[in-house]
Amino acid sequence: MMRIAIIGFGEAGQIYARDLAGAADVRVWDKKFPGLHADTLRGLAVKSGVQPAASLADALDGASLVLSLVTAASAFDVAEQAAPLLRTGQVFLDFNSVSPETKRAAANAVAAGAGHYVDxxxxxxxxxxxxxxxxxIGGAEASSVTQKLSMLGCNARAASERIGDVSAIKMCRSVMIKGLEALTTECLSAARQYGVEEAVLDSLHASFPSLGWNDRLPHYLISRVAEHGVRRAEEMGEVVKTLQDVGVTAAMSQATQQVQARLPAIMGKKNIPYNDFSPFIWQNVVDSLK
Structure with a gap:
């Protein structure tokens, strides 16, 4: 059975660990394992059917595929730390939402050792x-890795042999997706304060009737900011870098980064956890933060 190492045991890492456990021997490592909540996280790993590793080196030992699922801020550091530990034939898969240049720097770090890097x-x-x-999937190993991931049940497609191309696709897409989330949060927060949100939503629905402005779309978009704004703001920092690296002004993306970070920050100051809003109704969130 193939051995897989998963670095990062947050939301995405936990999902991949749990779902791959039946098809592979999975070990997981997270920098929080030695910390305050170590017992809880390790217990969750065992409950998920995977083995919590004693260290990064222990997680990588004997793994064919190494999946890095950490935060944008930690992505390069993890690649750099893993590089000297990788052995011939091991493949480091960088799942993290960072700029093409960050991916290329991580690839260079891995290339200095014995492992292979995949974007x-x-x-x-x-x-x-x-x-x-x-x-x-991008990089020289894209085709072979795509086959392995597909056999494991993943929805993978080889898109480029160059490191950075698929991340450029993701980062440019995030300008629009995270920007739409931020614009919706800003637009409807103000509309609610003025008492005109129904008229605004009716107008948006009239202009874009297929999107669902009169249904769940506003709740979904604002929920993404409320639940994941901190992580999305980190990603938008990498989006800004992506744009600036090719000389594109990143004014809108910089503003998106600020809005994504602001809502969860206010919720934190008021000690209002995301889970208090179930089901998530955007009007309730805006009202609670007045």
Whole structure:
């Protein structure tokens, strides 16, 4: 049975660990394992049918595929730490949402050792599709890795032999997707304060009737900011870098980064956890934060 190492045991890491456990021997490592909540996280790993590793080196030992599913801020550091530990034939799959230049720097770090580096772009939220979440694969090993991932049940497609291309696709897409989330949050927060949200939503629905402005779309878009804004703001920092690296002004993406970070920050200051809003109704969120 193939051995897989998963680095990062957050939301996405937990989903991939749990769903791959039946098809592979999975070990997981997270920098929080030695910390305050170590017992809880390790217990969750065991409950998921995977083995919590004692260290990064222990997680990588004997693994054919190494999946890095950490935060954008930690992505390069993890690649750099893993590089000297990788052995011939091991493949480091960088799932993280960072700029093409960050991916290339990580690839160079891995190339200095014995392992192979593969660029992975996760093209939709991992929940609810889980392993069916579309993945774009880039790098010299893209075709062979895509075959392995597909055999494991992943929805993977080899898209380029160059490191950075699939991440450029993901980052440019995020300008629009995360920007739409931020614009909706800003637009409807103000509309609610003025008492005109119904008229605004009716107007948006009239202009874009297929999107669902009169249904669940506003709730979904704002929920993404409320639940994942901190992580999305980190990603938008990498989007800004992606644009600036090719001389594109990143004014809109910089503003998106600020809006994505602001809503969860206010919720934190008021000690209002995301789970308090179930089901998630955007009006309730805006009202609670007045």
């Amino acid at each position: 992975v772009a996760v093209m939709a939220p991992v929940p609810p599709k889980r392993l069916a979440t579309p993945l774009l």
